[in-house]
Amino acid sequence: MDSTHADPHGAASHDAHGPEEIAKHVRVYIMVFLSLAVLTGVTVGISYVHLGSHWMNIVVALVIASIKASLVAAYFMHLISEKKVIFWVLGLTALFFLFVIFIPMATIGETRHFSDPANSAAVVSAPHH
């Protein structure tokens, strides 16, 4: 009946934990939930404060969002006690995520150029070249 028996490979993350261990984790889950709620309030509150530049507001909002996401991933998704293979998968994903975010950003100068009304003639004449 005991579902928490040890497995021959050192046990997959949570299966190593018995009901008593899980009960301890519940307190952590509640703390994480409260932190997420507070950080949501901070995100909204700080968006009404001008932090010097719009870029600063963006950076602060994304840093808070990253902290919240890390809490969810580490504790609710149990990444804090996960197997190596998951970290390899996520590491590779993170690398390609950076590619998909930052490589297109290299064209930002061009999109600005075309969206500028002063350059609209260039857009119109472009197909003729």
Next chain:
Amino acid sequence: MSDVAIPYSVKPHPVTGIPNGKFAIWLFLASEVMLFGALFSSYILLRTGAPSWPHGADELNVPLATVNTMVLITSSITMVMAWASLKMGSLSKYRLYMAATLACSAGFLVIKYIEYSTKFHHGHYPSTSNFFGIYFTLTGLHGIHIIGGILVNAYLMIFTGMWKTDREHFENRVENAGLYWHFVDLVWIFLFPSLYLL
């Protein structure tokens, strides 16, 4: 016949050290990161390439979205509590927490419906502007993920026979559904400030 069991659905695979189902759900989530990543990238390009871009708070309902964020965070803790209840051997508590998760998920969709219908009422459609185009695309795709999660979680809440016959397998299924659900929460954590507050 039932003697042909799917391998490593409960026991960890010797190579990965985790059951196959869990490895598969993480690979799926990795592909989801790329799906939303591509749309976030599009959002950045559209925004930085536009001569002007509206402030999210001027166009969208921040109080409603804040409530929705809280609703989704609440659904995340009820989901993890549902899994923890199973691990502690209580099927009744599991069902209760799953029902709470489903209630929160439905609440999220109702609030989203109110937001969408208000926008449509004011003549704001995906075709109205790049801002509304990317807003409806990102939140719409996220909404579809919510519906997918509701279907899976409802199935796991109703059909619990496996808990009696193959307990560890059922716990793993709930854990995998939880991983997906927390990911959906995680995506919203970034969508909320990006679209509504900046």
